[in-house]
Amino acid sequence: xxxxxxxxxxxxxxxxxxxxxxxxxxxxxxxxxxxxxxxxxxxxxxxxxxxxxxxxxxxxxxxxxxxxxxxxxxxxxxxxxxxxxxxxxxxxxxxxxxxxxxxxxxxxxxxxxxxxxxxxxxxxxxxxxxxxxxxxxxxxxxxxxxxxxxxxxxxxxxxxxxxxxxxxxxxxxxxxxxxxxxxxxxxxxxxxxxxxxxxxxxxxxxxxxxxxxxxxxxxxxxxxxxxxxxxxxxxxxxxxxxxxxxxxxxxxxxxxxxxxxxxxxxxxxxxxxxxxxxxxxxxxxxxxxxxxxxxxxxxxxxxxxxxxxxxxxxxxxxxxxxxxxxxxxxxx
Amino acid sequence: xxxxxxxxxxxxxxxxxxxxxxxxxxxxxxxxxxxxxxxxxxxxxxxxxxxxxxxxxxxxxxxxxxxxxxxxxxxxxxxxxxxxxxxxxxxxxxxxxxxxxxxxxxxxxxxxxxxxxxxxxxxxxxxxxxxxxxxxxxxxxxxxxxxxxxxxxxxxxxxxxxxxxxxxxxxxxxxxxxxxxxxxxxxxxxxxxxxxxxxxxxxxxxxxxxxxxxxxxxxxxxxxxxxxxxxxxx
Numbered sequence: 001x002x003x004x005x006x007x008x009x010x011x012x013x014x015x016x017x018x019x020x021x022x023x024x025x026x027x028x029x030x031x032x033x034x035x036x037x038x039x040x041x042x043x044x045x046x047x048x049x050x051x052x053x054x055x056x057x058x059x060x061x062x063x064x065x066x067x068x069x070x071x072x073x074x075x076x077x078x079x080x081x082x083x084x085x086x087x088x089x090x091x092x093x094x095x096x097x098x099x100x101x102x103x104x105x106x107x108x109x110x111x112x113x114x115x116x117x118x119x120x121x122x123x124x125x126x127x128x129x130x131x132x133x134x135x136x137x138x139x140x141x142x143x144x145x146x147x148x149x150x151x152x153x154x155x156x157x158x159x160x161x162x163x164x165x166x167x168x169x170x171x172x173x174x175x176x177x178x179x180x181x182x183x184x185x186x187x188x189x190x191x192x193x194x195x196x197x198x199x200x201x202x203x204x205x206x207x208x209x210x211x212x213x214x215x216x217x218x219x220x221x222x223x224x225x226x227x228x229x230x231x232x233x234x235x236x237x238x239x240x241x242x243x244x245x246x247x248x249x250x251x252x253x254x255x256x257x258x259x260x261x262x263x264x265x266x267x268x269x270x271x272x273x274x275x276x277x278x279x280x281x282x283x284x285x286x287x288x289x290x291x292x293x294x295x296x297x298x299x300x301x302x303x304x305x306x307x308x309x310x311x312x313x314x315x316x317x318x319x320x321x322x323x324x325x326x327x328x329x330x331x332x
Numbered sequence: 333x334x335x336x337x338x339x340x341x342x343x344x345x346x347x348x349x350x351x352x353x354x355x356x357x358x359x360x361x362x363x364x365x366x367x368x369x370x371x372x373x374x375x376x377x378x379x380x381x382x383x384x385x386x387x388x389x390x391x392x393x394x395x396x397x398x399x400x401x402x403x404x405x406x407x408x409x410x411x412x413x414x415x416x417x418x419x420x421x422x423x424x425x426x427x428x429x430x431x432x433x434x435x436x437x438x439x440x441x442x443x444x445x446x447x448x449x450x451x452x453x454x455x456x457x458x459x460x461x462x463x464x465x466x467x468x469x470x471x472x473x474x475x476x477x478x479x480x481x482x483x484x485x486x487x488x489x490x491x492x493x494x495x496x497x498x499x500x501x502x503x504x505x506x507x508x509x510x511x512x513x514x515x516x517x518x519x520x521x522x523x524x525x526x527x528x529x530x531x532x533x534x535x536x537x538x539x540x541x542x543x544x545x546x547x548x549x550x551x552x553x554x555x556x557x558x559x560x561x562x563x564x565x566x
Binding site for chain 1: 463465466468469470471472473474475476479483484487488490491562563564565
């Protein structure tokens with residue numbers, strides 16, 4: 001369990017003080033996939049770096065399984081970091097080492113015997129689906145493949161926690177989907193707690209069970225993903241749930257119920273889904289906002305619909321849309 | 333003296349004679365003095381260059397400010413002294429270390445003194461090219477400062493270190509020729525002794541051509557190695 005208690009982080013610079021984190025308290029349970037979402041500058045990256053003390057908090061504490069990370073001496077902190085590994089937006093692989101040696105790197109640091117390290121690295125390459133890339137250098141791989149190698153590297157020391165710092169932000173939607181699936185598999189198979197830092201709602205919706213919304217260095221909302229997204233209370237949460245300013249102004253909640261439809265690689269390209277729903281089910285949906293992209297015949301992104309006609313129509317629409325694979329529907 | 337007197341048939345003949353009799357050994361002397369001096373300069377300059385980067389306030393192994401400043405000032409001081417004067421200034425040091433201040437071996441001392449601060453700066457610039465995010469990643473995996481230096485910073489900057497070492501080699505080669513003026517051996521000595529003191533211009537030209545060829549060879553080998561060892565270019 002990770003307990004973040006009253007965490008503060010202030011940066012002093014020549015331009016003045018910046019309060020990156022203000023009284024952040026969170027509890028992350030074992031086996032959770034915990035999303036921390038916010039706009040850029042909200043303090044997400046600082047928060048995740050405070051968990052493994054890459055960034056020293058100015059106040060408060062981080063307890064991992066009861067151990068106070070801030071109080072550990074340098075050597076013990078380094079050993080503890082092997083149990084809380086991290087993947088990054090820019091992958092950060094060693095460019096002069098091949099994949100096998102990149103995955104061996106953390107084991108080398110920990111003093112694992114070279115032959116054992118190689119054996120484990122081969123297993124990990126298998127796990128992340130790149131068994132044939134052992135000898136390849138990072139520059140020869142695509143972004144998605146590099147992130148898979150980075151995941152294998154992060155798993156090398158059998159961590160309890162995996163920190164993902166905007167790990168899919170540099171990837172296209174299709175690759176994002178496959179990397180997220182890999183992270184979810186790892187969470188299920190190995191029981192590793194995952195903390196996902198992102199600015200993309202779709203990422204949280206796809207893999208997280210709990211979410212905290214960070215705004216201006218503060219946690220403004222926290223809870224189960226379904227609950228937070230179904231009834232966003234804070235302004236920051238509303239901004240994320242109703243993108244592009246779509247809100248009460250263009251849709252009257254008294255006349256219609258709103259639903260969020262999330263496409264995670266649904267094979268609906270070329271199918272007029274909403275029109276078909278109107279014709280077949282006689283449900284006249286009001287499209288409040290839509291941001292979908294089509295990659296390789298699959299659709300990613302989300303749509304916000306207003307369904308008039310009360311609860312019955314709403315349930316009918318929900319059932320219809322959910323019958324399509326890889327589409328999530330939620331009342332908002 | 334007119335141009336026609338500088339390049340008479342007799343002088344060409346002399347040049348040919350010197351080329352056959354003295355130059356092969358002079359080339360060898362210049363070669364080993366250059367390589368040996370650069371190597372020793374690298375031994376001193378590499379750790380210094382590392383300290384310059386890691387010792388900064390936000391570096392992975394911060395040094396006390398006065399110490400870092402001292403290192404910086406000493407390097408700048410040594411780099412500001414013109415080589416011709418530095419050669420003379422370190423004569424007592426050469427005597428203390430080698431036992432003499434004359435001859436090929438003795439010139440290694442001033443060459444190292446001139447080259448190691450230069451190498452330290454080149455190493456510094458190479459190490460600064462390493463992506464700081466990669467260093468952060470290593471820290472997140474529990475790497476100690478020493479492990480980061482040995483396993484991340486240096487290996488990641490090998491291509492740049494090699495091309496910068498090539499620059500150092502060619503500079504030292506130029507300095508070693510200059511050391512001919514105070515009794516150093518090699519091609520520089522031949523160029524000065526024959527060309528300057530005895531007006532044997534063709535001999536001097538031949539010596540200079542050989543120096544140019546040596547620079548070309550060092551540079552080509554350095555560039556080739558740097559490119560071949562860079563795994564980012566695939």
